[in-house]
């Protein structure tokens with residue numbers, strides 16, 4: 001059986017990310033080994049994931065000595081990552097656990113939406129209660145479950161209301177990914193290609209050399225290896241810039257400036273990973289025009305995205321271009337009238353760019369709306 005462990009070293013907020021197959025059944029024991037002694041659990045999930053995995057989780061928790069397991073579901077889509085659902089989680093926490101002597105362990109069973117929203121609620125209930133991430137999508141496994149950025153969308157802006165809140169533990173049972181739609185697997189591959197493109201030439205090469213197809217087929221050995229590599233890459237960035245203050249963490253935003261704007265403007269027609277794929281194409285066009293990278297990079301990136309059947313553009317619709325531009329001006333990294341773009345400077349390297357001419361931004365957005 002393949003398994004791996006990545007430690008995120010953040011001093012008193014350090015935690016391990018355990019990656020393997022068939023970990024869910026032993027979760028009770030794993031939690032105890034990590035020193036988590038609660039006997040109450042509050043599980044946030046969604047109807048789809050809950051139907052598949054909640055009873056196995058409940059059984060594992062009961063076997064580990066939990067005496068009360070509360071299940072709370074939020075909608076299974078980005079549309080549900082909003083203030084009302086966040087407030088609903090807070091209300092359920094308070095209703096079920098009014099006694100300060102019975103603080104629950106919050107367990108987030110799902111993809112990035114459950115992880116981001118539930119981690120935010122865990123961060124504000126009683127000024128913070130411990131939580132554990134159990135990522136069930138490839139995207140959550142390689143990206144959103146690690147690093148402590150938790151938030152909801154608000155006022156038409158992605159992730160604008162949130163906090164930094166590190167989990168106590170991440171348990172990534174790769175067997176759970178087997179029930180994912182192929183589309184969601186591709187969506188996770190988009191963030192993996194992002195890591196390769198701007199953080200690791202070796203990962204990019206591995207994907208180019210056939211790793212991508214093995215990853216998309218969820219081949220256990222390659223999947224474990226690539227998930228662990230990505231988690232290590234993310235941990236390295238987060239360890240240097242946990243609170244996103246030094247600019248180092250911006251690297252993870254390659255493709256996200258235009259990608260986020262499109263994700264919110266296209267009426268949720270795109271998954272997060274698909275929007276980021278289009279966003280990476282747009283940012284790369286910008287990089288080529290500004291000369292930070294050559295056309296060879298563009299060719300290699302689009303070839304890999306194409307092999308993953310990820311979109312390079314999105315169908316235009318009336319008013320969409322204007323909505324994307326408006327959303328760009330609401331981006332949380334928009335400052336002093338300028339967007340922050342993460343531009344590749346070669347395979348596995350990048351540079352931030354703030355002073356991008358608005359006409360060039362227009363051109364790059366226009367180019368990916370066809």
Ligand SMILES: NC(=O)c1ccc[n+]([C@@H]2O[C@H](COP(=O)([O-])OP(=O)(O)OC[C@H]3O[C@@H](n4cnc5c(N)ncnc54)[C@H](O)[C@@H]3O)[C@@H](O)[C@H]2O)c1
Pocket residue numbers: 046048049052076077078081110111112113114116136137138139140143144145146147148149150159176177178179180181184187271272273
């Ligand atoms: N916090 C961060 O650092 C960070 C990083 C990257 C992305 N994100 C956020 O993550 C979100 C996207 O996450 P996502 O791609 O995981 O989407 P998601 O959470 O919406 O899940 C995608 C779909 O897959 C289904 N699903 C989940 N696990 C399943 C399983 N094992 N089997 C079958 N179906 C399953 C869900 O029900 C849902 O319909 C976005 O909101 C994005 O902003 C956050």
Ligand SMILES: [Zn+2]
Pocket residue numbers: 143191256272276
């Ligand atoms: Zn992302």
